[in-house]
Amino acid sequence: MLYDTLRQYITEYSLQSITEEEFALIKEAFKPKRLRRHQYFLQEGDVCRYMGFITGGAMRQYSVDANGHEHILRLGIENWWMGDYESFKMLTPSKYNVDAVEDTELLQISNDRIQELKAVIPALKRMIEVMDERSSIASQRRLHAAISYSAEERYTEMQSTYPALLRRFPQTMIASYLGITPETLSRIKRQLLGKKSKIS
Amino acid sequence: MLYDTLRQYITEYSLQSITEEEFALIKEAFKPKRLRRHQYFLQEGDVCRYMGFITGGAMRQYSVDANGHEHILRLGIENWWMGDYESFKMLTPSKYNVDAVEDTELLQISNDRIQELKAVIPALKRMIEVMDERSSIASQRRLHAAISYSAEERYTEMQSTYPALLRRFPQTMIASYLGITPETLSRIKRQLLGKKSKIS
DNA sequence: TAATTGGCTTGACATAGATCAAGTTCTTTT
DNA sequence: AAAAGAACTTGATCTATGTCAAGCCAATTA
Numbered sequence: 341m342l343y344d345t346l347r348q349y350i351t352e353y354s355l356q357s358i359t360e361e362e363f364a365l366i367k368e369a370f371k372p373k374r375l376r377r378h379q380y381f382l383q384e385g386d387v388c389r390y391m392g393f394i395t396g397g398a399m400r401q402y403s404v405d406a407n408g409h410e411h412i413l414r415l416g417i418e419n420w421w422m423g424d425y426e427s428f429k430m431l432t433p434s435k436y437n438v439d440a441v442e443d444t445e446l447l448q449i450s451n452d453r454i455q456e457l458k459a460v461i462p463a464l465k466r467m468i469e470v471m472d473e474r475s476s477i478a479s480q481r482r483l484h485a486a487i488s489y490s491a492e493e494r495y496t497e498m499q500s501t502y503p504a505l506l507r508r509f510p511q512t513m514i515a516s517y518l519g520i521t522p523e524t525l526s527r528i529k530r531q532l533l534g535k536k537s538k539i540s
Numbered sequence: 541m542l543y544d545t546l547r548q549y550i551t552e553y554s555l556q557s558i559t560e561e562e563f564a565l566i567k568e569a570f571k572p573k574r575l576r577r578h579q580y581f582l583q584e585g586d587v588c589r590y591m592g593f594i595t596g597g598a599m600r601q602y603s604v605d606a607n608g609h610e611h612i613l614r615l616g617i618e619n620w621w622m623g624d625y626e627s628f629k630m631l632t633p634s635k636y637n638v639d640a641v642e643d644t645e646l647l648q649i650s651n652d653r654i655q656e657l658k659a660v661i662p663a664l665k666r667m668i669e670v671m672d673e674r675s676s677i678a679s680q681r682r683l684h685a686a687i688s689y690s691a692e693e694r695y696t697e698m699q700s701t702y703p704a705l706l707r708r709f710p711q712t713m714i715a716s717y718l719g720i721t722p723e724t725l726s727r728i729k730r731q732l733l734g735k736k737s738k739i740s
Numbered sequence: 741t742a743a744t745t746g747g748c749t750t751g752a753c754a755t756a757g758a759t760c761a762a763g764t765t766c767t768t769t770t
Numbered sequence: 771a772a773a774a775g776a777a778c779t780t781g782a783t784c785t786a787t788g789t790c791a792a793g794c795c796a797a798t799t800a
Contacts, residue, residue: 403688411688413680426677435684472672477626479679480613484635486686487719488603488611491757510777519687524757526779691787710747724787726749 343367346393346447349419354466362461369457370447375399375440381422382438388427390448394420397444398508402516403436412516415441415505421471422446441509491520492528543567546593546647549619554666562661569657570647575599575640581622582638588627590648594620597644598708601636602716612716615641615705621671622646641709691720692728 343366350366351357358366373392375381381399382388392399399422401414413436416422427434428451449457458465485494495518499506506514515525543566550566551557558566570593575581581599582588592599599622601614613636616622627634628651649657658665685694695718699706706714715725 403684405688411684413684413687426680429673429677469669469672472669472676473629476672476676476679477629479676479683480626483679483683483686484603484611484613486683487613488605512777521758522778523759523780527757530779712747721788722748723750723789727787730749 342372342395342445343370343447345395345419346370349393350463350467353470354463356463356466358461358463362463365457365461366464369453370449373446373448375444375446377440377443380437380439381446382424382427382434382436384435384437385433386427387431388424388434388438390450391421391423391425391428391454392446392448394418394422394444394446397446398441399438399444399446400441400509400513401436401438410516411519412513415502415509415513415517417504417508425475441513486519491518491524492531494518494520495525495528496532542572542595542645543570543647545595545619546570549593550663550667553670554663556663556666558661558663562663565657565661566664569653570649573646573648575644575646577640577643580637580639581646582624582627582634582636584635584637585633586627587631588624588634588638590650591621591623591625591628591654592646592648594618594622594644594646597646598641599638599644599646600641600709600713601638603636610716611719612713615702615709615713615717617704617708625675641713686719691718691724692731694718694720695725695728696732 343363346366347358347363370393372395375397381392384404394416396418399416400412401416401422401424402410402412404410414422422438424434424436424438426432427436431451454464454468458468485497489497495514498514498518505517509517511525512522515522518525520528543563546566547558547563572595573592575597581592582601584604594616596618599616600612601616601622601624602610602612604610614622622638624634624636624638626632627636631651654664654668658668685697689697695714698714698718705717709717711725712722715722718725720728
């Protein structure tokens with residue numbers, strides 16, 4: 341049921357299995373939560389007290405700049421974690437908003453509880469370590485792309501890295517994630533179609 | 541002497557002290573290395589087998605794109621770690637070069653040895669966990685800046701976040717780090733001087 | 741001291757991508 | 771079925787930043 345994907349996720353990332361007692365602790369600590377489309381999970385200025393493990397639906401993390409433009413930092417779907425990690429860890433007010441792009445259900449856990457669980461469930465501790473490593477690496481890659489690549493290159497890279505996200509989110513959001521306007525993304529797509537047809 | 545700053549660094553990050561026996565292990569595992577200005581620590585295509593803890597000098601990590609342009613991803617000075625973490629962790633060929641910007645001395649450790657040490661020195665393990673957390677957060681911040689801010693905003697943010705780097709590296713490299721050309725950085729600085737004088 | 745070099749600035753021009761404004765298509769709601 | 775509204779496209783312009791070229795200054799080397 342609901343918690344099985346989480347259990348599988350932990351096993352997969354930690355490469356360790358968890359006992360039934362441990363699983364019971366997890367089920368008790370992670371609370372199910374439903375979000376309607378457009379509903380906030382976190383608002384700018386609040387401390388991110390929970391991280392959510394998405395079991396169904398789609399979410400985004402974004403900031404709003406001085407001109408009212410949104411900049412999407414992260415997109416997430418089933419089996420992804422969502423929340424502002426910086427705020428969650430440091431207990432500082434978040435610079436970001438997190439909301440649901442589709443009706444979403446997730447399992448949320450508080451900072452306190454995850455600390456307690458880490459202490460008693462080795463697999464969970466290991467999972468978090470691995471996630472930190474990977475997220476550090478993923479951010480570095482995306483930074484590299486943002487600094488070094490053109491908009492078109494970033495789009496094609498996204499096509500190969502996260503095809504699922506491309507299909508799932510409206511292009512306005514994909515554009516924002518790539519750091520460009522929807523108009524530019526539209527034109528890029530047309531250009532790429534032209535190129536493709538020449539190749540094949 | 542040479543290893544004291546490393547010891548202090550570990551204590552500071554892990555919030556744990558290390559015993560003399562542990563320190564002896566560390567001294568044996570971390571090998572001192574000297575690099576002349578412009579000398580490579582890592583070249584694109586090689587696997588990053590060592591991470592370096594800089595005890596003196598200045599280094600940079602950068603990629604070279606199809607047009608021969610360099611893009612600096614990270615700058616490092618005393619008390620910073622340097623190397624390509626992705627390649628080091630995953631044992632994959634690196635997309636980056638790492639070299640010395642000044643004559644540099646560092647303490648280097650191999651992947652194998654750090655794994656062994658992590659298993660027997662809790663403080664070291666904890667230090668790495670904390671570093672992963674923070675680097676994950678720092679990358680996210682920089683990504684946010686790269687996507688959301690103008691060149692000028694990124695520069696002023698860098699002024700407040702890493703003043704030491706600004707003083708230490710030539711502006712060509714600062715520009716590359718910010719993802720702009722040296723010419724643009726030069727013009728931005730002039731504009732900012734104008735603004736400042738108006739304020740005061 | 742002269743020569744060389746690397747780093748910085750400045751100007752003129754080029755361009756990727758943004759902005760603004762319409763118009764189209766496809767859903768969703770009523 | 772009508773109406774409203776997303777999401778996307780397209781065109782015309784604008785702007786931040788890049789590119790190319792020249793010159794200057796300071797530091798290092800001969």
